[in-house]
Amino acid sequence: MAKYMVSFMPTNRSAMVEEGTTIAEAARQADVFIKNLCGGEGVCGQCRVQITSGKAEADEQARAFFSEEEIERGYVLACQTEVHDNLEVLIPPETRMEEAKIMTGEAAGLEAEGEAKPLVRKIFLEMPEPTLEDNISDIERVSRELRRKIGWHSYEISLSCLRRLSEKLRDSQFKVTASVAKRGGGYKILRIDPGDTTSSHYGLAVDVGTTTVVAQLVEMSTGRILGVSGTHNLQASFGEDVISRIIYACKKDGLGPVHEAVIKNINQLIDDLTSEKNISRDDIIAMVAAGNTTMSHLLLGLLPCSIRLEPYVPTADIYPQIYARKIGVQINPEGILETLPSVASYVGGDIVAGVLACGIPDHPEVRGLIDIGTNGEIAIGNNEWLVCCSASAGPAFEGGGTRCGMRATKGAIEKIEISNGKLTYKTIGNAKPRGLCGSGLIDCMYELVKNGIIAPDGKFNRDLKDERLAIVDEIPEYTIAFAEESESGEPIVITESDIDNLMKSKGAIFAAIKSLMDYIGLEFDQIERFYVAGGFGNFLNIEKSIAIGLLPDIPKEKIEFIGNSSLTGARLCLLSEEALEKSFNISRAMTNIELSNYQPFMDEFVAALFLPHTNRKLFPSVTY
């Protein structure tokens, strides 16, 4: 079979691949990492690349992701495009696996401290065999060699590992590989394996989200991401949001099923990733999970009941390092799980991971992070201080609480424009529309107010003559997609009470940001950089988000989408014990402002129930 060379720019890495291989697979072989949220299904449109030399035909379906002009310029989806020629492929910045700045920042930080120190290190030890002059115990011989390799520490060992030590050393002529993990002030020897097994060394970074669970398989020695796989959180059958899951888990015998659901998720992802890469699950010896406080509790089987009730107390904020098998996660039996620490009941390990991934505590400039979901969590700080808060935004941005809302999956309307009285929209995967996801709803609000279809108070202009506007049971509703366009044959509409819910959601988030800024005495222009996280963030239109008063009115270039920063943070901790230590410091150092019963927040919330805001001075750039 013919083979072709595929070169990737700007890194200038290349791979020789067989004809018919996808560009995405070629990239993997060349160690070039490109976004792949849907796992190569061709539905997320994230793996956009530009063919700059050589011929390649874009898949028909994929063409829908690009403008005519882009297609002219050679844009294709890497996962849907086969190689039938020598190619030169440019990876545009938005397609690189991680927002470049963060990745570089982290990588530089790690390099600066010399050798990377992943959470679990595999170290090949060639020891002298014992003699009468040197007859220290087996474990002391191993510890001595470890001290030579990684420094003077105490080395703990489990009884089960110790029980097999004597035979393993002698069967391998004292040439073994030790797997060691930092634990407290010292190290724990997890495994001793005969011979040199350092080349089979993998870890798993997992973002345990309320909606989705996403896992990355990482080669520990190089930091390479070998694969990523995501799935919907099976706990959804016990409730859509954290509150309903807490209620279920706190019923008699309720915790077990909710706990087991997410373990099943994770094991499925491990299955997918290991069979795809043809590696053994036994070679995965470390796992880092990040999630909100409730998800972390449910992952570990901790009762989350008091999280829900005033005064909102979690069982733990720093979680014990455990053997992953203890909760049924099927990696190596001695493999460990670190669950990233939380700050409070509603500021979890996902936010700590995000703060870490954005490098907020590494710089003197003030930076902010916002994660928009059912709750909006906000963290602001620099290398000297960190504050955070959480506001209940309601489910609107995640597709709940509105008549035709849905999650950001295939068929969701994610973009809307009304231009010259003509409404156009775009769905995920260019499928027939099934509903409106968060970014579509934001676009919708913006277009409605900009075009005078709704007023700044969110009420429809009932006098407007528009075939899309109707009044049903005295409530105005506006049709986005007509019945004949939609998958179900039902029209997709937005109602005045939907707008009302969205107003409360965006108002709560902005009020939280504003209250936190006021609490610390900062103005918006003092924020150097504002990161927006959440799966939702990738599709968000910044200008429109500012224009409806969801995000603060700061220069667009200061706002950065960072995608799943929870996953990025988890991976950083998997690859660096210093990063993990930093996550504990973030958890301890961050001051949580409890917004419930906090009067300034209440006042800000009321003021924010307007488009863009009752105080227009806060939004000078908004022109409608």
Add this chain to the structure above:
Amino acid sequence: MAKYMVSFMPTNRSAMVEEGTTIAEAARQADVFIKNLCGGEGVCGQCRVQITSGKAEADEQARAFFSEEEIERGYVLACQTEVHDNLEVLIPPETRMEEAKIMTGEAAGLEAEGEAKPLVRKIFLEMPEPTLEDNISDIERVSRELRRKIGWHSYEISLSCLRRLSEKLRDSQFKVTASVAKRGGGYKILRIDPGDTTSSHYGLAVDVGTTTVVAQLVEMSTGRILGVSGTHNLQASFGEDVISRIIYACKKDGLGPVHEAVIKNINQLIDDLTSEKNISRDDIIAMVAAGNTTMSHLLLGLLPCSIRLEPYVPTADIYPQIYARKIGVQINPEGILETLPSVASYVGGDIVAGVLACGIPDHPEVRGLIDIGTNGEIAIGNNEWLVCCSASAGPAFEGGGTRCGMRATKGAIEKIEISNGKLTYKTIGNAKPRGLCGSGLIDCMYELVKNGIIAPDGKFNRDLKDERLAIVDEIPEYTIAFAEESESGEPIVITESDIDNLMKSKGAIFAAIKSLMDYIGLEFDQIERFYVAGGFGNFLNIEKSIAIGLLPDIPKEKIEFIGNSSLTGARLCLLSEEALEKSFNISRAMTNIELSNYQPFMDEFVAALFLPHTNRKLFPSVTY
């Protein structure tokens, strides 16, 4: 029923007891601790006390333990004597539970550092309930309270304990008892129990000997010994000595049965002690075990194979802290086991415990410890240095390797005297003689050489006319008990080859002591104190031991029998985390001199194969 007051001197403690109670039980009720090696069977003769006021009748059998003069003066066995009058009882020094000096020394040391810190501490925490202003996580609330009570440390918690935390705190209105154990640089929270359970807090100190397993049940808050129980090591069915047990354990599937045998022993002792004291085994939350290196390996299920073979390498010298249930020991499921550290393959945790119990590292004066068994282990040092060695003495002193040798149990001849040509002996429990135990053999050697029946080279004077001396198959043998006196109807004899074996045993031990002294450049008169440990030590006649050249010829008052110092050391570590830390320091600091292939030892051994020694200048006090 009538009640009587029993007062114990010199401590002047007393108890009011019902008529018919034994003096031993009255002592326990009065918190007076007296020796009780046989557990109240009346066979060990250790619980000698003197009735100084009031009337009490000694048991017939017990009378055999005392001279006529002693009986006149009111001596009785505490365990065999019932109370039928108000009594004043004097506890002679030899009967106090521990050699007084050591106990006082240890106790003073602990008191000097303030509050005692047992290995596991139970601490009652009364915490404020959470409020919106103080809504830290449950585990952080517990840790904060612990920091207030026991200082700024990191507090680890197991997942299973964390899982029950939330409910336990709320069910008990945040009034709980935390059981915490030192672990590495911090503390581990083992249990959280509702309410105040600090009054039910027990620990177990265990001496895992090759021959016997002895356990003490200790009240952790006061240090009181509630009971002691001993049993023969069930591993005996796999071999009498450590070497044969190693061989068995290293056969296919051999380790399991040997490991399980000693666990069965320990569980039996726990059963005895807890049912005697009517406490729950769940209230025992800490255990410290001390044993020689092989016994420690077998206790933990570690392969002992390489201990036996040159270059004599154990799997571990410092053992991991584990949950006792991990090896099947039936105390509280969260109860921990510390196994005291070894120094080398033939200098184990029992010696480390002994060195600790004797306070050797606490003083500038040089002190020595010898533990005589199948191996003779010797440790010498002070607060600046510690050296040790081990010599294989053979089984003679433990009843093996001689025709009529036996362990120190009922019916063993433990004392022999030949005066004016007349031989008298005494058996343990005053039973019909069944054989000769170690102390009997030492007495025997001494009496034979002193009376010219054997020559200093250990050969019998074949010309002697003595009805007890006979030559059978050309080997002279000497009758200690005639057939009609013995239990079996067979005579109890000592043969010339028995003497030969004993000569090698005593020679090896003395040579080891001498080699160690020469190695460090010390003379015997520079030793301030010489402790002799081992069950055997309690019955040993010091003068006769010196006279045959087993112990060095130093003033008798410098030699002290300290009984089961392994058990004492284990208990000290149970009651004090500082003592445990000290045991690790002893293990690390002690220099082991490997005597195999050490030429000076070989030379000393040959020189010691004579009674008392080829160099009589070493034994100036010996007159025969």
